Structure formats: C-alpha cells, structure tokens
Amino acid sequence: MSRYFRALRNAFIRECGRFATSCIYRLVGLWLPLVSFVFFAAFFSKGEMRNLPVAIIDEDSTPLSRRAVAMLDATEEIAVLCELQSRDEAEQMLRQGDIYAVIFLPRNFENDILALRGSTVELYNSGVNISANGLVSRGATMAVRTLSAGTTIAIAERSGASIEAAMALAQPIALSQHALFNPWLNYGYYLAGGFMSMMLVIFCVVATIYALGSELRNATAVEWFNSSGGSLSAAIVGKLSFVSLLMCCIAAVMLATMFYIVGVPLQGSAWMVVAATAVLIFSYEAVAFTTLVATANMRLALSLGGGYSVLAFTFSGITFPTMAMYDSVAWLSPLFPYTHYMRLVIDQTMRGASADISLPQIAYMALFWLLPIAVMGRSATIFRNSKYTKRL
Amino acid sequence: MKHTRLFRNFVYRVSHTLTTEWRLIFRDNGAVLILLLAVLIYSTLYSLGYGGEILRDVPIVVVDESRTPQSRHLIRMLDSSPNIEVAFEAESMPEAQCLFFARRAYGIVLIPAEYARSLVTGRQTTIAAYCDAGYLLIYRQTLEAVSTVVQSEGVSVVQRRLELSGRTASEAAIVATPVSLHTHNLYNPSLGYGVFVMPAVLILILQQTALVGIGLVCGTRNEFGRQRTHAPFATLIGRTVAYAALYSVTATYIFVLHYRLFEYPMNGSTEACVVLLALFITASVLLGLSLSPLYSRREESLMLLFWSSIPALLVSGVSLPHEAFPQWLHMLGRLLPSSNAVEGYIRIQSAGASLADVAPQIATLGALVVLYGTTAYIAIRRGR
Numbered sequence: 001m002s003r004y005f006r007a008l009r010n011a012f013i014r015e016c017g018r019f020a021t022s023c024i025y026r027l028v029g030l031w032l033p034l035v036s037f038v039f040f041a042a043f044f045s046k047g048e049m050r051n052l053p054v055a056i057i058d059e060d061s062t063p064l065s066r067r068a069v070a071m072l073d074a075t076e077e078i079a080v081l082c083e084l085q086s087r088d089e090a091e092q093m094l095r096q097g098d099i100y101a102v103i104f105l106p107r108n109f110e111n112d113i114l115a116l117r118g119s120t121v122e123l124y125n126s127g128v129n130i131s132a133n134g135l136v137s138r139g140a141t142m143a144v145r146t147l148s149a150g151t152t153i154a155i156a157e158r159s160g161a162s163i164e165a166a167m168a169l170a171q172p173i174a175l176s177q178h179a180l181f182n183p184w185l186n187y188g189y190y191l192a193g194g195f196m197s198m199m200l201v202i203f204c205v206v207a208t209i210y211a212l213g214s215e216l217r218n219a220t221a222v223e224w225f226n227s228s229g230g231s232l233s234a235a236i237v238g239k240l241s242f243v244s245l246l247m248c249c250i251a252a253v254m255l256a257t258m259f260y261i262v263g264v265p266l267q268g269s270a271w272m273v274v275a276a277t278a279v280l281i282f283s284y285e286a287v288a289f290t291t292l293v294a295t296a297n298m299r300l301a302l303s304l305g306g307g308y309s310v311l312a313f314t315f316s317g318i319t320f321p322t323m324a325m326y327d328s329v330a331w332l333s334p335l336f337p338y339t340h341y342m343r344l345v346i347d348q349t350m351r352g353a354s355a356d357i358s359l360p361q362i363a364y365m366a367l368f369w370l371l372p373i374a375v376m377g378r379s380a381t382i383f384r385n386s387k388y389t390k391r392l
Numbered sequence: 393m394k395h396t397r398l399f400r401n402f403v404y405r406v407s408h409t410l411t412t413e414w415r416l417i418f419r420d421n422g423a424v425l426i427l428l429l430a431v432l433i434y435s436t437l438y439s440l441g442y443g444g445e446i447l448r449d450v451p452i453v454v455v456d457e458s459r460t461p462q463s464r465h466l467i468r469m470l471d472s473s474p475n476i477e478v479a480f481e482a483e484s485m486p487e488a489q490c491l492f493f494a495r496r497a498y499g500i501v502l503i504p505a506e507y508a509r510s511l512v513t514g515r516q517t518t519i520a521a522y523c524d525a526g527y528l529l530i531y532r533q534t535l536e537a538v539s540t541v542v543q544s545e546g547v548s549v550v551q552r553r554l555e556l557s558g559r560t561a562s563e564a565a566i567v568a569t570p571v572s573l574h575t576h577n578l579y580n581p582s583l584g585y586g587v588f589v590m591p592a593v594l595i596l597i598l599q600q601t602a603l604v605g606i607g608l609v610c611g612t613r614n615e616f617g618r619q620r621t622h623a624p625f626a627t628l629i630g631r632t633v634a635y636a637a638l639y640s641v642t643a644t645y646i647f648v649l650h651y652r653l654f655e656y657p658m659n660g661s662t663e664a665c666v667v668l669l670a671l672f673i674t675a676s677v678l679l680g681l682s683l684s685p686l687y688s689r690r691e692e693s694l695m696l697l698f699w700s701s702i703p704a705l706l707v708s709g710v711s712l713p714h715e716a717f718p719q720w721l722h723m724l725g726r727l728l729p730s731s732n733a734v735e736g737y738i739r740i741q742s743a744g745a746s747l748a749d750v751a752p753q754i755a756t757l758g759a760l761v762v763l764y765g766t767t768a769y770i771a772i773r774r775g776r
C-alpha cells in the first residue's frame with residue numbers, strides 16, 4: 001500500500017512540475033479562469049437593470065398627460081429620454097437602437113378621461129431584446145394602472161364616496177407580489193452563478209484533457225508511467241488529483257467572487273454548494289477522461305469536450321426553461337452534470353431548499369463518475385502503445 | 393509593362409497562398425471539423441434548444457382558503473390564461489411549497505378566506521402571488537398572467553358594483569378603468585426566445601469557429617517554426633480570401649437556409665445584410681490571423697479561446713442590454729467584430745433598419761478591418 005501511495009505521490013509531484021513549466025497549462029489551469037471571474041464580477045457590478053430609455057409622443061400636452069409622462073419617468077424601469085413630434089421620428093430612433101420603446105398619449109387624453117369616455121395609452125415596445133421588453137412593459141403597466149386607479153378614486157370622490165370605498169372601487173382585488181426566493185429580482189444574481197460555473201466547467205474539461213492528452217501528444221507517457229513505478233491507476237489518479245486540487249482552488253475563488261463580490265444570496269447551505277462544486281469538478285473530469293481515452297487524440301477530445309461543456313448552458317434551462325423546449329431535445333437536459341449543478345445552486349442560493357431536495361442532484365452528478373469504467377480497458381492500451389502518440 | 397508584371401506576380405502569389413491554405417484546411421480533419429462542421433452542428437443544436445420559442449402553460453398551484461363560487465371563478469380564469477395552468481390545488485401553503493420545491497409548480501396563488509365576503513361588501517381584498525424568481529422568464533410570465541387575470545376580475549367586480557348603483561354598463565367600465573394601456577410588441581410580436589437570442593448566437597458561432605479554426609491551422613504551421621515570407625501583403629490577402637470564402641459559404645447557409653428553416657425574422661434589405669456581414673467576416677478572419685502568433689502548437693487556440701464565447705456574447709448586449717453593465721465593458725466589446733455585427737444585424741433583420749440606420753456599426757467594423765488588417769500584416773511579416 002505504501003508503495004502504491006509513493007507511486008501516486010510521485011505522479012502528483014511530476015504533474016506539479018509540468019504545471020510549473022508549461023505556460024499554456026498555467027494559462028488554462030489558473031490565469032484564464034481568474035481573468036474570466038474578474039470579467040464576470042465587473043460585468044455584474046452594476047446590479048439591476050434600470051432606467052431604460054424610451055421616447056414619448058404626447059399629442060395632448062395637458063396637465064393630466066404631463067402627469068402621465070412624469071409617472072412613467074418616475075418608474076424604476078423607464079427613463080424618458082426625449083419627447084418627439086412624429087411617429088416617423090420615433091420609428092427611426094427605434095431602428096437605430098437609441099430607445100427601447102415609444103409611448104404614445106393621444107389627443108384629447110385629458111378631456112376623454114374627465115368626460116368619462118376613457119382613453120388609451122399606446123406602448124410600442126421593441127421585442128428585439130426581451131429582457132428590456134419585459135422591464136419596459138412592467139414599468140409602463142404599473143404607471144398606467146396607478147394613473148387609472150388615481151382617476152377612478154378622483155371620480156368616485158367627486159360623486160361623494162368615502163376614500164375607503166373609492167379605493168375599493170379603484171382596486172377591488174389587490175395583488176401582493178412575492179418573488180419567491182429572489183426578492184431582489186436581480187438578473188445578475190442568477191446569471192452570474194450560471195456563467196461563472198460554466199467557466200469552471202470549461203476550464204476543468206480543457207485542463208483535464210490537456211493534462212492527460214499532452215502525454216500522448218508529446219509521447220511522454222513512458223516517462224509518466226516510470227514516475228508511478230509502472231502503475232497505470234497510480235499514474236492517472238496522481239495526475240488527476242493535481243488537476244482536481246487546482247480546480248478546487250479555482251472553484252473556491254469562483255464561489256468567493258459569487259457570494260462576496262457579486263453578492264449572490266445564500267439562503268440554503270453553503271456546505272451543500274461547496275460539496276456540489278467538488279462533485280461537479282469530478283464529474284467533468286470523468287467526462288474529459290472518457291472523451292480523451294475514447295478519441296485518443298487531444299485535439300479532437302478538446303473539440304468534443306469543449307463543445308459538450310458549452311452546450312450545457314443552453315440545455316440546462318437556466319435561461320430558456322426546459323419545459324418550453326421541444327420534447328425531442330428536452331431529454332438532453334439531464335445529460336449534462338451542469339444541469340443538475342445549476343438546479344442545486346438555484347435551490348441552495350435562492351430558494352433555501354432543504355438538503356433532501358438537493359441530495360438527488362448530487363447523486364445524478366456522481367453518476368457521471370461511472371463513465372471512465374467504460375474506457376478503463378482502452379486507457380491501458382492507448383497510454384502504453386506508441387501507436388497512439390503524437391497524433392494530431 | 394513593369395506594373396503589369398508586378399501585378400501579375402502579386403496575383404500569382406495571392407492565388408498560390410490561397411490554394412496552399414485551402415489544401416492545408418481540407419487535408420486537416422481538425423480544421424474541417426471546426427471551420428465547417430462545427431458551424432452546422434452548433435447552429436442546429438442551439439436553434440433546436442431554443443426552438444420552443446415561447447413558454448406556455450407554466451404549472452402553478454392555488455391555495456383556495458375561500459372556497460366560494462367567486463374563488464372558483466377566479467381559479468377557472470387563471471387556468472384559462474394561455475401562459476399558466478392551475479395544475480394543483482393545495483390545502484395549505486406548506487403543501488403548495490412542497491410542490492414548488494419539487495419543481496412541479498412554479499408559482500403559488502393564495503386566495504384569502506375573506507375573498508368573497510370582501511367582494512360582496514365592497515372592501516378591498518388581497519390575493520397573494522408567489523412566483524419563482526429563480527428563473528426570470530418563468531417569473532415574468534407567471535406574474536404577468538396572474539396580474540392580468542386579477543386586474544380584469546377586479547374590473548368586472550367594479551363594473552357590477554357600479555351598475556347596481558345606477559350607472560350604465562359602458563360608463564361603469566370606464567369608471568373602473570379610465571386609462572388603459574395597449575401594448576404592441578414590435579419586431580418580435582410573440583416575444584419568442586429563439587428569435588431574440590439566436591441571431592446573436594449564430595454570429596458568435598461564426599466568429600468563434602473562425603478564430604479557433606484559423607488558430608488551429610496557423611498553430612500547426614507555427615509548429616514548424618517561423619516562416620518568413622517575401623511578400624507579406626500578398627500572403628495576407630491570400631489567407632484572408634481563403635478563410636473569407638469559406639465563411640461566405642457557411643454564412644450564406646446560416647443566414648439564408650438556416651434562417652428560413654427556423655423562421656427567424658428576415659425583414660431587412662439584402663444589400664444591408666451583405667455589406668454588414670462581409671465586413672464582419674473580414675474583420676473576424678483578420679482578428680484570427682492577428683492572434684495566430686500566440687499559438688506555438690495546433691491545439692492551443694482551442695484551449696485558449698473556448699471560454700471566450702460567453703463573455704463575447706455578454707458584451708454584445710444581448711442577454712442584458714448595455715445599460716445594465718459598465719460602460720467601459722461595452723466600449724471594450726466594440727473591439728470584437730461580433731458585438732458590432734450582432735447589434736447591426738439584429739436591427740436590419742428584425743427592425744428593418746437600412747444601411748444608413750446601422751452606419752455606426754458599419755463604420756466600427758470598417759475600422760476593425762483596418763486595425764486587424766494591420767496587426768495581421770505585422771504577424772505575417774514576423775513569420776507567423
């Protein structure tokens with residue numbers, strides 16, 4: 001046993017040396033992940049989306065229409081950039097991307113409302129960016145509803161109703177909105193976790209494939225096995241424990257950035273997130289190992305492994321929900337460890353779910369550890385046979 | 393006479409470089425996989441992933457503490473809204489939360505016990521909606537649907553109340569909502585997710601595969617050491633044309649066939665699209681050639697560039713509009729051909745913008761062609 005441990009230690013130390021001397025290894029294993037985390041911290045530093053520019057066409061220009069404009073501008077979501085005279089002008093600004101929407105107040109707006117004929121505010125909302133569209137729509141809806149309710153109250157009071165009765169008339173059924181588990185409604189909170197873990201996954205796959213594949217590429221596998229006294233399993237485990245250690249350090253930086261700098265909330269258990277992150281790293285190492293051994297070609301393994309890791313973002317359903325996908329592709333979703341990881345992260349950071357909700361996700365991820373078993377036999381062949389070395 | 397000979401010489405060198413480059417590409421499975429096949433594979437997979445376009449019938453759970461005809465009516469109205477579906481009725485909030493944590497329901501609506509009584513006696517009552525903000529698209533959809541139903545239910549209650557007090561039905565309707573909002577969603581009327589995100593993703597697929605693929609071919613060449621060339625300019629033109637020609641083919645496939653297949657908007661003029669995409673492809677190829685001295689081996693471009701797709705997508709201002717992230721990142725993003733092409737192309741094809749409308753993007757892309765043309769020239773002159 002102690003001989004095996006020594007073999008393992010030697011493989012580990014040899015890998016440290018390779019890391020220290022290879023520039024590209026240091027880049028993908030350390031510096032680029034850090035650069036990417038700095039990027040995301042900077043990208044999400046502004047917090048919420050606010051004050052999207054819109055244009056107003058006010059054909060009425062009466063006290064009431066001016067109040068409507070002021071109310072629209074006062075919402076968090078909308079900022080009135082300018083007032084225009086014609087629809088052509090507005091359309092041009094929309095096409096040039098200077099504004100996200102045009103809000104149109106018709107002639108006789110005030111008169112029609114006061115004379116109980118009713119009036120309509122028209123919102124021309126660009127659907128090119130649906131996150132912006134949603135915000136503008138929310139702001140305009142709230143402002144117009146408030147204006148409408150205020151007018152109803154004024155009318156009711158004029159006809160002698162009590163304030164309470166007037167309120168009940170303006171809004172008989174109020175809706176109290178509770179954002180379950182992201183009361184901040186910060187897009188960044190939930191995207192930052194998704195993007196940063198995506199980076200971890202990409203670098204984990206690339207670093208693992210490089211660590212193993214460069215031995216084939218440079219025909220150094222013999223030297224590698226000599227370091228571990230000829231034991232294949234000690235050689236692989238020793239090497240991958242170095243990669244795992246490296247990735248766990250990177251993951252620690254990632255989690256620190258997420259929680260302390262971007263400010264992602266943590267409603268549930270921190271240990272659960274930490275454990276899941278470690279399991280995620282091992283799962284993707286298993287995937288990377290399997291891809292490399294199956295292809296026996298580092299370049300092809302990088303192409304396939306990299307593609308597989310990036311695709312997970314779409315199919316995990318964190319931006320476009322799985323339930324809205326075609327049935328014919330929705331089944332792909334669980335085939336990425338990342339999908340399970342993101343569910344767990346959302347459960348633990350935002351929803352504050354209990355452990356029994358999250359344990360199955362860890363189990364799903366751990367299933368990917370079984371993948372290497374399928375290629376164990378082949379790994380002995382490819383790492384020991386010079387036929388597989390120096391392949392491009 | 394001398395000029396003609398020089399010109400002929402130049403053309404010969406360009407065409408020689410071009411055919412050499414093509415031979416290198418097509419004899420290299422790795423390069424074919426990235427430069428040609430990856431474009432097809434990624435574009436199809438991503439489009440299929442977002443192919444559902446719209447979220448319908450989000451399952452929600454209702455906790456009805458009122459249990460009256462009025463509350464039953466509200467539940468039926470919620471259920472008939474196209475965006476949500478009352479999948480469960482729970483006895484209590486804890487039960488509803490269990491369904492929520494199990495991801496069987498994505499929102500909870502609580503109807504209070506005094507709901508019907510308040511409506512009858514003319515007091516205000518409050519419905520509570522708990523929506524899942526862990527997924528913002530689902531959140532928005534559920535909340536919008538619930539609030540529309542509650543609002544219209546409220547209006548009809550007021551209308552009935554006013555009619556009882558002697559107003560006419562139409563008058564009552566106006567007192568209940570004197571000002572209404574009429575929304576027109578322009579350019580993407582059904583607010584499809586694929587229509588929104590895919591044009592940007594497709595442009596990024598083109599740019600990223602070009603950067604990685606060119607890096608792969610150049611990295612392979614670099615493995616044999618520096619190769620000084622006698623005619624760096626002709627080499628630059630030859631290589632640029634070689635890749636730009638390949639990408640004209642794939643871009644035509646993407647923006648003509650693939651676009652039709654997945655029914656993405658094509659409202660713009662062909663000339664505007666061609667000008668913008670030609671500049672975009674040239675700038676991307678030149679950027680790829682400029683980065684090539686960085687790779688001493690063929691696999692290095694794959695390793696160094698894979699991660700950059702997501703930051704590149706973000707700075708193009710698609711996932712989040714550029715108002716939501718720091719201005720300096722937005723400016724830095726302008727250095728990528730993709731950011732300018734995404735902005736311009738979406739405007740042309742979705743909003744029907746003319747070439748004049750996207751002049752800023754065209755100008756930036758032109759500047760990038762000059763900038764990366766210079767850096768690529770330097771790279772080639774230095775023998776990389």
